[in-house]
Amino acid sequence: MLTAIDFLIVSSLLFSLGVVGIIINRKNVIVLLMCIELILLAVNTNFITFARFLGDTGGEIFVFFILTVAAAEAAIGLAILVVLYRARNSINVQDLNLLQG
Amino acid sequence: MPVEKVIFYCFAALMLFAAFMVITSRHPVRAVLFLVLSFISASALWLLLEAEFLAIILVLVYVGAVMVLFLFVVMMLNMNTAPLKEGFSRYLPLGILIGVLFAGQVIWLLLDNQALLPEWRSLQRHAADYNNTEILGRALYSDYLYPFEIAGVILLVAIVAAIALTFRGTKSSRKQNISEQVKVTKADRLRIIKD
Numbered sequence: 001m002l003t004a005i006d007f008l009i010v011s012s013l014l015f016s017l018g019v020v021g022i023i024i025n026r027k028n029v030i031v032l033l034m035c036i037e038l039i040l041l042a043v044n045t046n047f048i049t050f051a052r053f054l055g056d057t058g059g060e061i062f063v064f065f066i067l068t069v070a071a072a073e074a075a076i077g078l079a080i081l082v083v084l085y086r087a088r089n090s091i092n093v094q095d096l097n098l099l100q101g
Numbered sequence: 102m103p104v105e106k107v108i109f110y111c112f113a114a115l116m117l118f119a120a121f122m123v124i125t126s127r128h129p130v131r132a133v134l135f136l137v138l139s140f141i142s143a144s145a146l147w148l149l150l151e152a153e154f155l156a157i158i159l160v161l162v163y164v165g166a167v168m169v170l171f172l173f174v175v176m177m178l179n180m181n182t183a184p185l186k187e188g189f190s191r192y193l194p195l196g197i198l199i200g201v202l203f204a205g206q207v208i209w210l211l212l213d214n215q216a217l218l219p220e221w222r223s224l225q226r227h228a229a230d231y232n233n234t235e236i237l238g239r240a241l242y243s244d245y246l247y248p249f250e251i252a253g254v255i256l257l258v259a260i261v262a263a264i265a266l267t268f269r270g271t272k273s274s275r276k277q278n279i280s281e282q283v284k285v286t287k288a289d290r291l292r293i294i295k296d
Contacts, residue, residue, distance in 0.1 A: 002224045010113040012207040020200035021124030052150045057240045068252040072259030078174045079263040
């Protein structure tokens with residue numbers, strides 16, 4: 001039989017892969033956004049696991065809202081990225097030093 | 102080994118492999134495609150947890166809309182990927198260290214406290230007439246009605262923000278500029294040639 005620990009271990013591994021991705025791909029904004037998506041996926045899996053094993057629907061409702069907010073975040077993030085590429089002709093994080101003064 | 106465990110391990114391994122390829126692949130298009138694979142395997146795991154509605158939503162909305170948006174943006178921006186990878190090997194040891202530390206800590210904590218959670222030991226299947234969509238819908242339209250409406254507002258704000266950010270105006274449209282029309286003076290329109 002599957003236990004909650006199996007799902008929790010898999011989602012924690014996925015979360016740490018997302019964190020590692022943010023650390024090693026710190027130049028590329030698109031890959032950073034994708035790593036945030038991975039982290040959100042891990043969090044959602046965790047929520048569903050707890051909702052299922054505790055028998056509480058609230059966790060699944062929360063996943064619904066996280067999906068909504070993540071979709072909005074991805075849309076606005078990609079729009080900012082497109083504007084950034086038009087202005088700077090690059091998406092390198094290192095080029096984004098306008099606010100450094 | 103029961104068939105559920107086989108399915109679980111297959112899809113969990115596929116998901117972790119795809120996530121690994123997302124963070125290490127050289128080209129962003131390949132990374133997006135592996136991200137899609139990761140989402141689809143995650144939705145199989147959610148199906149195993151009997152969250153059918155959310156699994157379908159993940160495939161339809163997330164893979165079908167958000168990931169396609171990612172793919173469009175990646176293909177639209179003609180970027181040079183070579184300088185974007187230059188810090189990769191420098192930060193790799195730090196990344197592996199933090200990842201191993203984090204994952205090891207969480208897994209150690211989970212395995213150590215496994216005995217505290219006896220009611221979570223094994224997954225009891227729901228009855229055959231269990232309807233996940235109906236239960237979610239009932240909760241969403243009764244207890245979570247106001248958060249649901251706020252979620253709609255958030256989506257509207259996202260639409261407005263994305264369009265306002267990327268819209269550059271149409272060049273071919275012929276429209277009036279009222280403030281310039283009001284501010285016009287006689288000298289702008291007439292050139293008086295004195296004899």
